[in-house]
Amino acid sequence: MPSEEGQDLIDLTREICAKELAPVVDEAERDAATTPKLPLEAFRVLGRAGLLSLPYPEEFGGAEQPYEVYLQVVEEIASVWMSVAVGVSVHGLTCYPVATFGTDEQKKRLLPDMLSGDQLGAYCLSERSAGSDVAAMTTRAVADDETDPTSYRLKGTKAWISHAGHADFYTSFVRTSDDGGRGLSCLVVPGDAQGLEFGTPEKKMGLHCDTVSEVHFEGVDVAADRLVGERGQGMAIALSALDSGRLGIAAAATGLAQAALDRAVDYAKDRQQFGRPIGDNQGLAFLLADMEAAVTSARASYLHAARLKDAGRPFGKEAAVAKLVATDNAMRVTTDAVQVLGGAGYTQDFPLERYMREAKVTQIFEGTNQIQRLVISRQLLRG
Numbered sequence: 483m484p485s486e487e488g489q490d491l492i493d494l495t496r497e498i499c500a501k502e503l504a505p506v507v508d509e510a511e512r513d514a515a516t517t518p519k520l521p522l523e524a525f526r527v528l529g530r531a532g533l534l535s536l537p538y539p540e541e542f543g544g545a546e547q548p549y550e551v552y553l554q555v556v557e558e559i560a561s562v563w564m565s566v567a568v569g570v571s572v573h574g575l576t577c578y579p580v581a582t583f584g585t586d587e588q589k590k591r592l593l594p595d596m597l598s599g600d601q602l603g604a605y606c607l608s609e610r611s612a613g614s615d616v617a618a619m620t621t622r623a624v625a626d627d628e629t630d631p632t633s634y635r636l637k638g639t640k641a642w643i644s645h646a647g648h649a650d651f652y653t654s655f656v657r658t659s660d661d662g663g664r665g666l667s668c669l670v671v672p673g674d675a676q677g678l679e680f681g682t683p684e685k686k687m688g689l690h691c692d693t694v695s696e697v698h699f700e701g702v703d704v705a706a707d708r709l710v711g712e713r714g715q716g717m718a719i720a721l722s723a724l725d726s727g728r729l730g731i732a733a734a735a736t737g738l739a740q741a742a743l744d745r746a747v748d749y750a751k752d753r754q755q756f757g758r759p760i761g762d763n764q765g766l767a768f769l770l771a772d773m774e775a776a777v778t779s780a781r782a783s784y785l786h787a788a789r790l791k792d793a794g795r796p797f798g799k800e801a802a803v804a805k806l807v808a809t810d811n812a813m814r815v816t817t818d819a820v821q822v823l824g825g826a827g828y829t830q831d832f833p834l835e836r837y838m839r840e841a842k843v844t845q846i847f848e849g850t851n852q853i854q855r856l857v858i859s860r861q862l863l864r865g
């Protein structure tokens with residue numbers, strides 16, 4: 483159970499979402515389908531309430547909350563606005579490398595702004611030819627002086643980057659040597675750096691307010707004191723960040739599935755066919771029971787992994803399990819929710835068809851669910 487303070491934060495999130503996000507989400511997502519637009523005001527509202535920096539140290543502007551609380555906050559947001567919940571999770575991911583691998587000096591210099599609630603980060607890992615196969619990336623950072631660098635010059639293109647063009651900083655993974663996965667490094671690139679350019683936003687199936695586009699590094703000079711961790715440590719940093727980040731996606735998928743279930747239950751109680759509510763038919767009631775079991779088990783799996791993380795124990799396999807279970811369950815629950823509403827579920831009069839489209843991407847990003855199975859099975863068979 484969360485502490486009283488943790489529960490207060492979860493309750494506060496629910497209130498803010500009901501008051502500030504729920505009234506605007508449907509229109510914003512509909513409009514963004516034709517003209518992709520990041521809902522910056524929604525992030526400002528959450529930032530002002532201190533909800534963009536929950537798991538990070540108070541010393542640097544965070545709220546020092548257990549991951550368990552942070553994830554329940556993400557779940558609450560997702561139950562109202564999935565794109566924004568994904569954005570909160572992505573922002574959390576972008577702060578992780580400095581917070582975990584940065585020097586004390588870097589934490590003092592960089593984290594207070596990153597955690598201020600005013601800033602939004604982007605996480606630049608994927609490339610067109612390096613999605614699941616991160617080590618295939620070609621974006622390169624060349625030091626001005628190999629033995630004592632003062633800066634790195636970045637050249638290359640990242641793909642699929644959430645918040646591209648809007649972010650205040652870009653936590654970027656780049657190649658600093660040709661040594662495969664051991665040749666990657668992590669740099670935090672300022673959002674106003676010269677030579678940072680952006681592609682046209684992708685036209686996606688859903689999650690329209692999570693705007694995604696290419697990030698071009700056209701000879702971007704970044705000071706060497708923005709290198710996080712050692713040179714060559716980039717792959718380890720990226721994978722470690724993703725262990726935590728994919729729990730954010732598991733929590734968001736759970737919130738989305740809960741929202742779909744709630745709508746389906748309301749409809750099943752209300753809608754009459756054959757002279758009685760459709761929920762009175764066991765065939766439909768059992769579908770709802772299976773949906774409840776799927777949502778509950780998704781929540782239990784992300785909380786289990788979060789509690790291991792909060793206790794300082796290994797949680798990588800459990801995070802992969804949670805991501806796999808929560809996102810596959812979200813896909814099934816949102817699809818079944820459309821079924822419960824019949825023809826109405828297939829229209830834009832209800833948000834269920836949008837939930838179903840939004841669920842799909844959770845099986846793809848932050849490591850596809852095939853990659854989660856790879857992570858889980860490798861750990862099972864190791865040693």
Ligand SMILES: Cc1cc2nc3c(=O)[nH]c(=O)nc-3n(C[C@H](O)[C@H](O)[C@H](O)COP(=O)(O)OP(=O)(O)OC[C@H]3O[C@@H](n4cnc5c(N)ncnc54)[C@H](O)[C@@H]3O)c2cc1C
Nearest residue numbers: 605606607608613614642643644694846847848849850852
């Ligand atoms: C909306 C959205 C937002 C995103 N945001 C970001 C972001 O902010 N930052 C970022 O860096 N990236 C982001 N991504 C990229 C995302 O992480 C990648 O799409 C994802 O990692 C998969 O890479 P890919 O699309 O290149 O697929 P591929 O790697 O080409 O995979 C294609 C298919 O092959 C399967 N496959 C690949 N390798 C294996 C294997 N070894 N075994 C079994 N199956 C395999 C995959 O599971 C998948 O089904 C985003 C993507 C989307 C759609």
